[in-house]
Structures are given as structure tokens and as C-alpha cells.
Amino acid sequence: MRRTALVTALVTASFVLTGCGGGTGLDNVEVSKGDTPKVTVEKDFETEKTQTRVVNDGGGDEVAEGDTIKINYIAVNGRTGKEFDNSYKNESPMTLTLNEKTALPGFYKGLVGKQIGSRVLVSVPSKDGASLLQSAESLGLEKDDTMVFLFDIVSKVPNEAKGKAVKAPAWAPKLSYNDKKQPAKFTTTKQTAAKMPKTRSYELIKGTGDKVKEGATVSVQYVGQKYPDGDVFDESWSTGPRQLSLAKGGVIDCWSEQLPGHTLGSRVVVACSSDDAYGKDAKKNQQPDGPLIFVVDLLDAS
Incomplete structure (x- = not known):
């Protein structure tokens, strides 16, 4: 849509x-x-x-x-x-x-x-x-x-993910929260993978809503930073949920490929390879370069 x-x-x-x-x-x-x-x-x-x-x-x-x-x-x-x-x-x-x-x-x-x-x-x-x-x-x-x-x-529309907490995989950086209990930043642990060889995703909260369909328009809260513990370059928590299309070309490839199939109400971490993020022309296009990591709350879809 x-x-x-x-x-x-x-x-x-x-x-x-x-x-x-x-x-x-x-x-x-x-x-x-x-x-x-x-x-x-x-x-x-x-x-x-x-x-x-x-x-x-x-x-x-x-x-x-x-x-x-x-x-x-x-x-x-x-x-x-x-x-x-x-x-x-x-x-x-x-x-x-x-x-x-x-x-x-x-x-x-x-x-x-x-x-x-x-x-x-x-x-x-x-x-x-x-x-x-x-x-x-x-x-x-x-x-x-x-x-x-x-x-x-x-x-x-809910303002944040709600559901059952899920343990993060060992390779993943640790997500920290601010004083409002909102996702804030990823930091590395001794087990964190130093490189992101391929794009992958996992859930920190498992929502009970419908599965997000390919190409859906979704309402989300998110934080984006350079993988694994670099600068935060974008976030929605200070302004409120944003509405984005998951259609090909509507968002970066790792979002359009990884978010469909997860259920509404979930908090999903998407770790993006450089190719599936902004690619080799990222700097030229004034976008963050290299591998990236996002934490995304899936709030609603149409």
C-alpha cells in the first residue's frame, strides 16, 4: 500500500x-x-x-x-x-x-x-x-x-511493544534503556560479534498481534545506530511513532526483508550488513555507512 x-x-x-x-x-x-x-x-x-x-x-x-x-x-x-x-x-x-x-x-x-x-x-x-x-x-x-x-x-495505537520477554542471542550487543525505560543504545559484551557478515533479526519482546505482511505500512518506534556500539544516528522516541512503508524501496532492504513475519506488539532487533543498509554510496548520499543495528517496536500495520 x-x-x-x-x-x-x-x-x-x-x-x-x-x-x-x-x-x-x-x-x-x-x-x-x-x-x-x-x-x-x-x-x-x-x-x-x-x-x-x-x-x-x-x-x-x-x-x-x-x-x-x-x-x-x-x-x-x-x-x-x-x-x-x-x-x-x-x-x-x-x-x-x-x-x-x-x-x-x-x-x-x-x-x-x-x-x-x-x-x-x-x-x-x-x-x-x-x-x-x-x-x-x-x-x-x-x-x-x-x-x-x-x-x-x-x-x-500503542506507544511501545508489549508481550513476552525473549532472551537475546549471545552474539548480539546489549540493549540499554533510558530513565523512561525506552530503548536507548546498544553496547558490546565479551561475546558480541565484532563484524556483521549477514543481515539477521531477533525478538526481545514477542507480541501477540497479527504477523506483519510484506509491503505493509507499519507504525513503529525505533533506534538506529552503527553496529555494534557506534553513534545513534536516528530515533523516534523523542517525537512519537513513525509510519513507514515496508515495500521495496520504501525503507532499506534489511527492514523490508526482516520485519515481515514478526508479530505486532513485538520489539525486534534488526542487524544489517552494509549491503542491506545504505550500501557503498552511503557517505556520498549523506547516510550512515557500514553495518547498522536497529531496535524496532512494531505497533500497528495496514
Whole structure:
């Protein structure tokens, strides 16, 4: 499954949040019933504040700041009245962490406090949406456009792996944790293999969810560093889970080959040979070179 256009365009940045306005501007927006709804917005729709209208109450848990949620959505350009993205058609729900670093302000303001299972209309002014998007023009948007979204809040996504602890193999470096009990860094032991001759993976926690399929879009927490105890070059724990496609070319080969088959809820270590990581051109492409090691929490998949 491909990533939706909107997910591709979203920026990761910090935003200053202000209060959310009322919902009266959305009264004339029409939403059809059914599992795959249609949203009708008249041309030249504008709003100065993020506004919300709950179409249907879900009755589930309330969405709180910092939660990661799975949502289906329809996105409409208020200026043209035309739909520019639709996760129902793409069969690819978006996973979104509602914090200041990873969510557009309009999403944050419109969805925090709503219930799981709800259908919610949200109008997002330029300052909370389009002006902050990367490559807004690729979506047919201008920087001062208002966007209108219909969100179905499907579920909350776990923030970390949960399941039965599994003993690591003797050759593997030891994983250490920070004061929040989150994976932080690998260190070597006397038995740690000095080289990574081939790519391999193992579990530290065995989850009880479905097996991840080849090419799936997954929501993950992870830490990546140079094997076996080098610098940490990337991690998600400080910002929240990330959504990535395991399709060939969507991630490095060791991820697309090693993560399918593991179950959701698992904490998986993937040790990558240089060839299955960023390859011989890693430095030229400004990527970490040589063998790498990742610890990946498999939280959700679609």
C-alpha cells in the first residue's frame, strides 16, 4: 500500500498552539452517510481559526495530547471545493501522533479531546495547515488555502511493544534503556560479534498481534545506530511513532526483508550488513555507512 499524498507532504516541526475556535463555519459542509462518505464544500470556503464539528460521537476513549491514533480521512481544498486526498480510496489510514513536533496544529486542535470511533469535521486555516506543508503545490494547494477534513478516528495505537520477554542471542550487543525505560543504545559484551557478515533479526519482546505482511505500512518506534556500539544516528522516541512503508524501496532492504513475519506488539532487533543498509554510496548520499543495528517496536500495520 502506498503512503497517502498528505502523509508525504506533512512536515515535522514545532508549532506554537493557540485556542480552538467554534464550529459554526462548518454547518454548511455536507457529509454523506456510509463507511466511505462524501464531503461537499462550496468554493471559496475560508476560516480564520481551526474549527470542529462532531458528525457522529464514537463513544470510545477520549483522545489526549501525545496519543498516537489511526485515522481515515477525506481532505478538501476550501478554495476550490475539490477533494485532494482520500485515505479510504488509497486503503491506507494515516497514523498520527498528536504532539507539537509531529502534528499540524489544525490536526492537534481538531482531534485532541474527541472520542475513538467518532467522525469529525475539521476546518484548518492556512496558519494551522497549508502554509506549513512541504510541497503544498503538489496537492494543488496554495499557502493561504483553508483545508477541510473529515476524520474517522479508528483507534489508538500503542506507544511501545508489549508481550513476552525473549532472551537475546549471545552474539548480539546489549540493549540499554533510558530513565523512561525506552530503548536507548546498544553496547558490546565479551561475546558480541565484532563484524556483521549477514543481515539477521531477533525478538526481545514477542507480541501477540497479527504477523506483519510484506509491503505493509507499519507504525513503529525505533533506534538506529552503527553496529555494534557506534553513534545513534536516528530515533523516534523523542517525537512519537513513525509510519513507514515496508515495500521495496520504501525503507532499506534489511527492514523490508526482516520485519515481515514478526508479530505486532513485538520489539525486534534488526542487524544489517552494509549491503542491506545504505550500501557503498552511503557517505556520498549523506547516510550512515557500514553495518547498522536497529531496535524496532512494531505497533500497528495496514
